[in-house]
Amino acid sequence: MKLKKLTASVLAVLMVLSLSACASKNVKWIATDNGKQIPSGIYLTYMLNAYSQAMGKIADKDKNVLKQDIEGVPAAEWIQNKADESLKRHIAIENKAAEQGITISDVERSYIDQQIQYQWQFMSAMYEKNGISYDSYAAVSQNAYLENMLFEAQYGAKGKTPIPDADILKAFQEGYYKTMYVSMSLLDNEGKEKDEEAQKKVVEKADEVYAKATAEGANYSDVILAYEKEQAKAKGEDESTVHEHNESSHVSFIPKESEGYDAEFLKQVGEMKNDEIRVINTGNTVYVLKKLDITQNPLDVENYRTAVMKKLKGDEYNKTILEWADATTVEYNAEAKNLYTPSKLKF
Missing domain, CATH: 3.10.50 (Chitinase A; domain 3)
Structure with missing residues (x-):
């Protein structure tokens, strides 16, 4: 049950995209983290997610997204910034989990892979056609799972600053x-x-x-x-x-x-x-x-414990992750960074 709660909001984060440019061998990775190359497919996923967010923020739904402004800046710039922020967040979570010795067990990974493979069978053709591999697709979901594990390590029953059971029950009932x-x-x-x-x-x-x-x-x-x-x-x-x-x-x-x-x-x-x-x-x-x-x-709360904990401490935790991300330096592959722009995305 805990496994399902941790993955409840993790596996529905990807959408279909089409990239008009052909990727060369030099642009298959977008950045490096401690010498490790990060696949461009991960970055493209975050860029598409940002594009989707932009669609919900534009003033004119019938007009081209990229020809409008969002929060005072051109939409393309807004999307690019969000993608950059998401990649920094991704790297920060990976590094923080490693620092705390938090890893996804074989049992957990098997469960996650089952869910990803189920989704992949419906989306693989489009993703692969556009250079996004199964591994890149899976990496985003696994990163989100790690984020939940870090949350549990902080606020869970055995965490550093556990949320009292009484507070969780009260928030649930209210x-x-x-x-x-x-x-x-x-x-x-x-x-x-x-x-x-x-x-x-x-x-x-x-x-x-x-x-x-x-x-x-x-x-x-x-x-x-x-x-x-x-x-x-x-x-x-x-x-x-x-x-x-x-x-x-x-x-x-x-x-x-x-x-x-x-x-x-x-x-x-x-x-x-x-x-x-x-x-x-x-x-x-x-x-x-x-x-x-x-x-x-009172036992009704158990299946909703994680959701209630996120309600109580989600904002605080997100602020912490943003601090981790802000302290993260990303070394981009300039060629890939220049190639993968919002204008290349097509739904």
Whole structure:
């Protein structure tokens, strides 16, 4: 579980790019760190990530990114600066981990590689065509994993300045909603809105589940299980294959500050009382949701410990990494540095 928590936000950091220039043997490495050559593919990945950030910051979404300014400077310069900063951060993390004797174990590396290989099978053709190898792709993910390990070494239970368990539990209980729900989409399999009649049937089914869940003596978990078996049967599937339920089935912990949920949805959940059940029709989804008491089981925090720790100490830790990066001197390969510019990136 710890392995999954550490990699939760690590492996989704790469996107597809195309580089118009052909790389010569002299530009396969972008810089050196203590005599060790750093592959240009690592730098290109960080440059693309910066380009993606720039797309979210420009004023005119319909206009060429590189023809606009970001934070008072030309976008190309802003992207280049971000890529440079990211490479310094990458090197600083590698060096700091080595200094503290922190390494990725064989077991951890095997787990990380499995995740990377899964992603690689979908993206390898484009990356390889543009000179980005599997090793460069993997190096960025492994560096992010090292960053998490350094965080644990500082703030974890056995770290230099551990965060008290009481503080973690308090932040968790104050920052999350504990819920149990079923969701029903108002979209078809192609992601388009269902017609009016089909949407009406979805709402009616949600109301039906709500009525059963709020009936005297009802157990919502049992109601959900019955609903799942009904849906399986409607699809021609064997209803006996529906997963067995336990006390944690369909329990979800929703961050109170989350971009992954509709704002109106979060507002309504926030208004609910513990054990209240409500039909929430928001966005393209209808929820039949029960709000649970998050203070009843302190052990709930364990699966969210890392996320809560990052919430409490993330800014402080990031400041520390920036200090490491600022103290890092990068010796660039001038030929590669001049070749790999934002104007060469193509989506």
